[in-house]
Amino acid sequence: KAGVTQTPRYLIKTRGQQVTLSCSPISGHRSVSWYQQTPGQGLQFLFEYFSETQRNKGNFPGRFSGRQFSNSRSEMNVSTLELGDSALYLCASSSRGESQETQYFGPGTRLLVL
Amino acid sequence: AQSVTQLDSQVPVFEEAPVELRCNYSSSVSVYLFWYVQYPNQGLQLLLKYLSGSTLVKGINGFEAEFNKSQTSFHLRKPSVHISDTAEYFCAVKWGGSTLGRLYFGRGTQLTVWP
Numbered sequence: 001k002a003g004v005t006q007t008p009r010y011l012i013k014t015r016g017q018q019v020t021l022s023c024s025p026i027s028g029h030r031s032v033s034w035y036q037q038t039p040g041q042g043l044q045f046l047f048e049y050f051s052e053t054q055r056n057k058g059n060f061p062g063r064f065s066g067r068q069f070s071n072s073r074s075e076m077n078v079s080t081l082e083l084g085d086s087a088l089y090l091c092a093s094s095s096r097g098e099s100q101e102t103q104y105f106g107p108g109t110r111l112l113v114l
Numbered sequence: 115a116q117s118v119t120q121l122d123s124q125v126p127v128f129e130e131a132p133v134e135l136r137c138n139y140s141s142s143v144s145v146y147l148f149w150y151v152q153y154p155n156q157g158l159q160l161l162l163k164y165l166s167g168s169t170l171v172k173g174i175n176g177f178e179a180e181f182n183k184s185q186t187s188f189h190l191r192k193p194s195v196h197i198s199d200t201a202e203y204f205c206a207v208k209w210g211g212s213t214l215g216r217l218y219f220g221r222g223t224q225l226t227v228w229p
Binding site: 004031035042043044045048050092097098099101102103104105107 | 156160165216217
């Protein structure tokens, strides 16, 4: 099976712009989670989607949003970018998003905000 | 509040020496425990996990970890490291209940193996 794929791998944006990142989960997986990784804050949970519904949300401002499509692919959007949004954004998928399941991670999208 | 603590941010070690990376978490009620490894410019790869049963779990690349409920710890060990083990290691915990699939991560431990 193909792993989790994320596009694009690298992005450069300027402050105030918005950005959309895409994640395709492992075939058959219905749960997709997003994490932000920065040197200062480490790995932080953004949100989780299951069957097109947001099931869980981390402590991020409303500028961060996401959605999931019927084929389980997910997108996250960041509006009005700030310098502090520069980070590696990781997507992970699992079959049903249950606690005992392993989450499989994609390679990430590295976002640089200038 | 749920939290995961990795006590060492950096661990230098010589090749073929043993290593232990430490991880503690805030509550042992209904926990599922994971160790992930991250190589430069890559995502996270699962090393091993503890869901239930035997407290000693074995993973890939010769790593193992022991679940200690009383000490709320899940330390990662390898008896003999290789240069290729140089990477960042993350301990992660899921708590059952409303947080479902959410992973809580430690801050990571950079393991550097010297020849």
